[in-house]
Amino acid sequence: MRRESWMRSKVNRPEFISSSGRVLSVAVRRRKGTRHMRLSIDLHNQIVASLPWHCSDRACQKFIDQNRNWLEKQINAAPEVSGLREWLKQSPRLSAGGRSLAVSMHLSSTARAHYRINVQGSCIEFYLPDGSGEVTRYNLVLQFAKAALSDRAAELASRIGVTYRRLSVRNQSSRWGSCSSRGTISLNWRLVLIEPRLQDYVIYHEFAHLTEMNHSRRFWTLLDRYDPQREEHEKELDALTPKIMRVRW
Template sequence: MNFVNASGHCVPVEIRRRKGTRRLRLSLGQQNQVVASVPWHVSQRAVVQFIEQHRTWLDAQLAQLPALCSLSSWFQRHPRISASGDVFALRIEDRECRQPNYCFEQQGAVLVLRLPVIHETAIRQLIRRFAKDALTCRVAYHAKRLGLNYTTLSVRDQASRWGSCSARRGISLNWRLILLTPSLQDYVILHELAHLSEMNHGPNFWALLDLYDPQRVRHEAELDACAAELMRVARA
């Protein structure tokens, strides 16, 4: 099912049926698709009618979305990554090696991705491996500094969230954190570490996060400003 926008482009429509959904609702997904959340019993014809009724709103929202971007295209425009509280220049090379790997050169200032063949899938797999290593070290650093303990850390490809913390004290982070500035990367990590003590977003949580990150209000605004674009990286 597709929605033809005002420019004549076909935009995929993803219908999500859930028993707990009580009314039809439209949103836009991270792959720039229209997402229709639909009660279980509602017919597809009713969904089509609902979408048509909201055509003006959808056209306006779709026009504001950042374009999907491949990881290689992103690095051509932004050849850098964040890790260990610092920013490193990034270079991608084709090398005669058995397995993709990365190393640091120029006295640790440049991260080099070494690949037998340079293509999008290989770049994505290697940069996610680097993200796992880098974020594991950064979380451990902040947890030790704050005297906190967590059980597990996973680095995943979340659709829209930067991170989460489970009731079992497990932390999950989006690999795209390495595309943020060091201060915003640390803000997300500190946000999830604060959930180890306060599992909700009540006043005690925000007071604790203010202690962890005195610039958290500014960092929240900066993260909101860049999230839509960054969440669409490596989805093309």
């Protein structure tokens, strides 16, 4: 009786056991209207099982077991999730104003975190109070990203002659940006982590949506006019996205 109870409990919590013996939990998402089971790896490197509404956990576990080899390959190929601190140690540059600037982090005796661009305009200097944690570091970089992306969007909008209602910079989990039908643009703070030309491409992409709220031929023709190298930039961004979107705080 105890064995049956244990087995039932195990089935009720779908999981994946890798070839090395590591046990990985599976996030189960049931949706009405979904007809087929599907497995994926999200940007937190979590296994996600998308299931029809009435699909049982037992059927989900069986599907996971049947796709063990595919899951193993996907998990091994997924970039590692990294914290902002580790990312900036490996890639100490941020983009602003169409330029790539060096980054330096300093401990400060002041109680307030702040940043400044050096006199030469080549380096962003971040000052963190002694003892501050990752949240303070993230908030300071987010503050910089809001200012840098707002300024760059305004500059590019003036260059091509478009207007938008409002711009926000947020911590989207998987999207680089969005544009509402009311002319509100939202950008991902991680845009400051990528090369200036790719940052500009994303901003132009959202500007094109101010006119075309779709991905029709007219949309791509308009975006080609804003960014003549958009196909090249799009390929570069697609290749970088899985890695950059895994930068967390």
